Amino acid sequence: MATQLGDKIRELRTKQNLLLRQVASKLDVDTSIISKMERGDRPIKQEQIAILADILKADKEELQTLWLADQLYNVIEGQPMADEALKSVSKKMKKSK
Amino acid sequence: MATQLGDKIRELRTKQNLLLRQVASKLDVDTSIISKMERGDRPIKQEQIAILADILKADKEELQTLWLADQLYNVIEGQPMADEALKSVSKKMKKSK
DNA sequence: CTTATATTTGCCAATATTTGTCAAGACAAT
DNA sequence: ATTGTCTTGACAAATATTGGCAAATATAAG
Numbered sequence: 001m002a003t004q005l006g007d008k009i010r011e012l013r014t015k016q017n018l019l020l021r022q023v024a025s026k027l028d029v030d031t032s033i034i035s036k037m038e039r040g041d042r043p044i045k046q047e048q049i050a051i052l053a054d055i056l057k058a059d060k061e062e063l064q065t066l067w068l069a070d071q072l073y074n075v076i077e078g079q080p081m082a083d084e085a086l087k088s089v090s091k092k093m094k095k096s097k
Numbered sequence: 098m099a100t101q102l103g104d105k106i107r108e109l110r111t112k113q114n115l116l117l118r119q120v121a122s123k124l125d126v127d128t129s130i131i132s133k134m135e136r137g138d139r140p141i142k143q144e145q146i147a148i149l150a151d152i153l154k155a156d157k158e159e160l161q162t163l164w165l166a167d168q169l170y171n172v173i174e175g176q177p178m179a180d181e182a183l184k185s186v187s188k189k190m191k192k193s194k
Numbered sequence: 195c196t197t198a199t200a201t202t203t204g205c206c207a208a209t210a211t212t213t214g215t216c217a218a219g220a221c222a223a224t
Numbered sequence: 225a226t227t228g229t230c231t232t233g234a235c236a237a238a239t240a241t242t243g244g245c246a247a248a249t250a251t252a253a254g
Contacts, residue, residue, distance in 0.1 A: 019199095019200070019201095020200070020201065021200080029244085030243065030244050030245080031200085031201075031202095032201085032202075032203080032243085032244075032245085033243065033244080035201060035202060035203090036202085036203090039202080041202095041203090042241095042242085042243090043241090061177075064177070064178045065181045065182050066185075068172070068173065068176055068178050068179065068181075068182035069182040069185040069186050069189075071172045071182075072169060072172055072173070072182055072183065072186045073186055073189065075165070075168045075169055075172060076165065076169070076190070079161075079165055080161070081158060081161045081162040081165050082165065082190060083190060084165075085162050085165035085166040085168075085169055086169065086183065086186065086187055086190070088162065088166040089166050089169045089170055089173070089183065090183055090187075092166075092170065093173075093179060093180060093183065116228095116229070116230090117229075117230065118229080126214070127214065127215060127216085128229085128230075128231095129214085129215080129216085129230085129231075129232080130213090130214070130215090132229095132230060132231060132232090133231085133232090136231085138231095139213090139214095140212090
């Protein structure tokens with residue numbers, strides 16, 4: 001199952017002609033890990049997002065948002081009450097502001 | 098940290114003068130677990146919600162919604178991009194409908 | 195086709211997280 | 225002080241997650 005952040009990272013990386021290996025060394029993990037991250041097979045750690053944004057010259061906040069949206073989607077995917085729960089949480093957010 | 102579902106369960110249980118022990122036996126866990134569930138110290142399993150609804154004569158869907166909202170809140174709590182991510186996911190939901 | 199390079203995949207052991215149970219403690223009522 | 229309910233922390237067992245390796249597969253070039 002693909003993720004928004006994974007897709008984005010792959011898009012950025014290939015457009016800049018970077019190899020998995022090059023990103024991997026900066027993130028200090030095996031190339032296979034990056035491959036899996038991009039394909040949505042392995043979760044991306046939140047601390048890695050800033051590093052990725054640096055390497056790929058991307059906006060940190062944008063990547064963070066994609067990451068968060070992926071996390072949320074994992075929770076609600078396939079849940080019948082997803083809509084209601086989302087509304088409820090949005091409401092709660094407005095209050096705490 | 099309190100949860101919406103935990104609070105609701107405690108409310109329903111006490112209003113019906115049920116003891117932790119009574120709920121525990123039906124759920125087949127130690128009373129300490131129920132205590133922690135109600136106080137938000139231990140996560141509630143999704144499979145347990147239907148049973149809880151039965152015991153407490155509550156609406157299953159309502160409890161499910163509270164449970165989901167709690168899960169979502171866990172993900173976004175303390176996240177700067179929470180608002181944007183929520184909007185993004187809501188949008189995605191509408192499409193897949 | 196063969197070689198060279200890049201990516202993907204399956205599997206493993208190490209690590210981390212989660213689980214339920216138990217025992218001790220807090221608290222109130224009597 | 226005794227009883228009954230609830231809370232809390234510690235513990236080990238079970239489960240999940242992690243990164244790396246190596247084999248498999250793809251991609252590109254000659």
